[in-house]
Amino acid sequence: MKPSKPYQVFRTSALVVVVFALMAPLLWMIAASFKTNVDIYDTAKAFVFSPSLKNYETVLQQANYLQFIGNSLWVAFGATMLSLLLGVPAAYSMSRFAMKKSALVVLMARVIPGVSLLVPWYYVFSNLKMVGGFTVLILSHMFVSLPLIVYIMMGYFDGLPTELEEAALVDGLTHIGAFRRITLPLSVPGVATAGILSFIFSWNNFMFALVLSGADTKTLPVAIFDFVGYASIDWGGLMAAATVVTLPIMLIALFVQKYVVSGLTAGATKG
Template sequence: MKARRTPYQVFRAVALALVVVSLLAPLVWMVAASFKTNVDIYDTGKAFVFTPVLENYSKVLDQANYFQFIGNSLWVAFAATVLSLILGVPAAYSMSRFNMRKSALVVLMARVIPGVSLLVPWYYVFSNLKLVGGFSVLVLSHMFVSLPLVVYIMMGFFDGLPLELEESALVDGLTHIGAFRRITLPLSAPGIATAGILSFIFSWNNFMFALVLSGADTKTLPVAIFDFVGYASIDWGGLMAASTVVTLPIMVIALFVQKYVVSGLTAGATKG
């Protein structure tokens, strides 16, 4: 005899369904709208039944020169992620192993401070240094998000690694740097992968810094989407196609690496 569902189980199933629908509905509508003409997008009768067209993607990939913007986004996200890992991993190790809690508090504050509050002073400083519009200023500004994220994740990961392994290495004659390089760093590979993946995703999706600090030749994909927003009208079909081009690569990456991200985040949840 089939067991009756409790009110809690029903509530949980309904809540889960609402969350899934609320998350997927905008994405489904975006992808569907990218295959519609502007006339069909405004026609509510063709919300689900319509004749697909590819001219929006042709407009994005051919006319709007989006391959250049894709390359810009890849380069900025990759450079910001690599530099953040190079600086953030040793910093997180030092804060974790040498009890540098004040420095950790500064990193936490850097994550809390709204980035928009720094845009005006950044623009003033970088414009005087003649850096506005170049890739270097974009990489540095994206590191404001990536570097604290890397330090925050890796501190939790290092806290979860057994300290006895490093103490044994020190007894065998290794220095703290040697123990870090030979023992701790290889064991922290899942955490580094997690921090790198999340850092890349945040940098890829960053819009605000690139909007203010990029130039015509260094625009990233999120900024290039604004080309479809005009003063008098909006090209909704092109806008949805461009948004799909920005979103789908990150969604594919997230689907393939989600188990590594989860394992890396939970590895430092308990102290070993």
């Protein structure tokens, strides 16, 4: 049945309001990144102003943000790859062999706030002389990334038919062989979803990097604080730095959204 006209008007209006509420802060941030601090405080220049690239020059050249970008990429990529390497086989085992107790542990790890472990982590890793290195950052990010990947992939594997694997076992393959040759190629959308969400978490993570990183391993979210001083805030530089952090993730999400949607909804209709 075709929706009534009042309903269509209401739906369109609601979508416009939601999109505007979500996009307005982002658009303001991008616009402010092209303004001077004086223009940012001037309400008369909220929409009409003379754009300047000075803030981006400060961020990319003077503030050494290229190194921070490299640090963020290294930590996010390392945590994601290691989490996928461990999490995908673990999720397959829990899904296919009904390891309910292990799945409960994973669920508990998803529920526990990572910030609650910062103090014991810092104590342990400082005694091991690891604070300030990339290894401790990658391991701390894996605490959240690994349960996230296992949680997503368990639902995806639950939604895959078992008949192909059973046929492979009849033909002489082991469970590992069936997983590697049959199940894993079929689960590419789920792996892509889990990897993308894990990468986004690591890229955006602030608290772990703030406590556990060093001067040479500082990531982008922590480096943004360089524009926040005791007596004043460089709003133009801060907005440019925030734009540098945000836009790569937005572009990634834009191009891979179909994988994220298919991966998150996999298994929802099983049974």
